Amino acid sequence: MMIDHYGGRHTTESQPAVAAFEEAVGCLALHRPGVPEAIAKALAADPGLVAGHALRGLASVILARAECVDAARQDHARAVTLLGIGKQASDDERALVSALGKALQGCLLAAADALDSVVAERPTAFLLLKLSHALRFMAGDLGGMLATTRRSLPAWVDGRPGAGFVYGCHAFGLEEAGALDEAERFGVRAAALEPGDAWALHAVAHVHETRMRIDEGAAWLERSRPHWADCNNFRFHLSWHLALFELERGRAERVLALYDADVRPTPTDDFRDVANAASLLWRLAQEGVPVGDRWSELASIARRRTQDVTLVFASLHHLLSLVGAGARTEALALAESLRAAQGDQADVVRQVGADVARVILDLGGDGVIARAAQRLPLLGGSHAQRDVFLRTLALAAADRGDRAGYEAVLACRSGLRREDRFASLAAERLARAEAALQRRVA
CATH class of the missing domain: 1.25.40 (Serine Threonine Protein Phosphatase 5, Tetratricopeptide repeat)
Structure with a gap:
């Protein structure tokens, strides 16, 4: 069992595979290009990296195009095969594969639930939390999006890898729930920890727009442009x-x-x-x-x-x-x-x-x-x-x-x-x- 930089658990002995997967998760968190390439590198190092197949499949599903969903089915089939050949999979890997299977059935909320089942037991499972947030956002489950981060928050401290990104997710959920003061505090805190966290910058921009603070909102985005100009x-x-x-x-x-x-x-x-x-x-x-x-x-x-x-x-x-x-x-x-x-x-x-x-x-x-x-x-x-x-x-x-x-x-x-x-x-x-x-x- 190997644990990556963001707390993800992998049944592999390949350090290069885990390092490349960490790169993919980092790009995903920062909304930067490079996720597909990093996953490809991880799978080249270890074709049996279950999380690599599952994450690539979930990333395809989130694109919400029929041909991308078809491609994700191949990743799911490969991941299921790996789990079925006696591989001693981690909870993270099983949750990712389960979530992908449910998402392929068009059940985005059930997919998020599968991820949250692990997050509930281990709130610092960053990738699973981030993916749950994305799926609930797509599915219109704003309450569930906030509930997941709210439950997880006590386990996160500023020095833990991924903490700023979690605060950014929480800020966005708070904004959508109308808790604007708290949303702004968490968004600013997230951006201070992770200046390149475009999702946190985005959450604060939402607060400005909701309050019709037009000049402040435009200035916030212009000041932070160097941090998001290289996003995907x-x-x-x-x-x-x-x-x-x-x-x-x-x-x-x-x-x-x-x-x-x-x-x-x-x-x-x-x-x-x-x-x-x-x-x-x-x-x-x-x-x-x-x-x-x-x-x-x-x-x-x-x-x-x-x-x-x-x-x-x-x-x-x-x-x-x-x-x-x-x-x-x-x-x-x-x-x-x-x-x-x-x-x-x-x-x-x-x-x-x-x-x-x-x-x-x-x-x-x-x-x-x-x-x-x-x-x-x-x-x-x-x-x-x-x-x-x-x-x-x-x-x-x-x-x-x-x-x-x-x-x-x-x-x-x-x-x-x-x-x-x-x-x-x-x-x-x-x-x-x-x-x-x-x-x-x-």
Whole structure:
């Protein structure tokens, strides 16, 4: 049994394999490139490194694309074979393989539970905690995300490898739960311990945005840019946050410049990058800002994903891209494909996904808007990411003159942030719609 730098337990005798695996975990924690290469190096040193196969599979599942899930099945099969040939596996290895198997069935929450079963007994199992946090974030289990870090926190001290990253995860869970003062304290503490912890920097940026501290939020991200500029595609997301601050300032040209240079500098097919781009363009369009032909490349990606409903959160952002580009036929086809979602995501479609799609497509329906607003957290992602859908629901209600639906959405939204520029825009739209209805009645 060998124990890596972050407390992971491996049944291997290969120090080079463990060293390479430590490198992979470090890159994962820092949101830096190099995870696949480090895992490949670890498996080259020891093809029987169970955690290497399992982590590669889980990293593929988190990409939420059908072809990546297919690749993860091969990693799972290899890991299961290794466990079945008499290998005396560690609890960490068994939990990772179990989590991968459940995630491949579309059961992200069950996968997180498998990881947490070890974290509950050994709270310093850093990789398992970090992966549980990521899976619960994707699955919309904000309460579970915070519960895991809260239970584990007493075991962590500042000098332990990974402590800063755990504090960053805890900060984010606190922010999403509305505990903003505590979230900011933990986020700042995490960044002090691990200046390159982009997730902690991100958590503090969320606090600033929620409180509408626009200047402070933009300054926080700009000051820390040297620490996140070398991130993997997570740097696009932090640039997205910068763009949101600029949008709140009313600087549309600056937002578009950030979009081109930092949010969408390359046309990737990663759903997180697409979500950044589509949601930002959608917000700009809602505020009447011309975005040129920027929808076209997003729509080309979305057309390839009309049958891929691995993650409803991703599918709804592809739907925004198709509607934004005027590709209504493909948009309707994607909305229809949501019925094929499996595992946890099938429930997400039933509970909220189908309703949100109807509103995006302007298909009407009684009670859809208020119901969707209340259930929106089930989509996964953060409050800031889902706000594009809350804004869409609010404007749909406003344009229909549906005051009850509008107030239901605004009640959900006001509980998440202080009043912003959009609130005034929505109120003006509702007033115009109500005035038009009164004129028709008269």
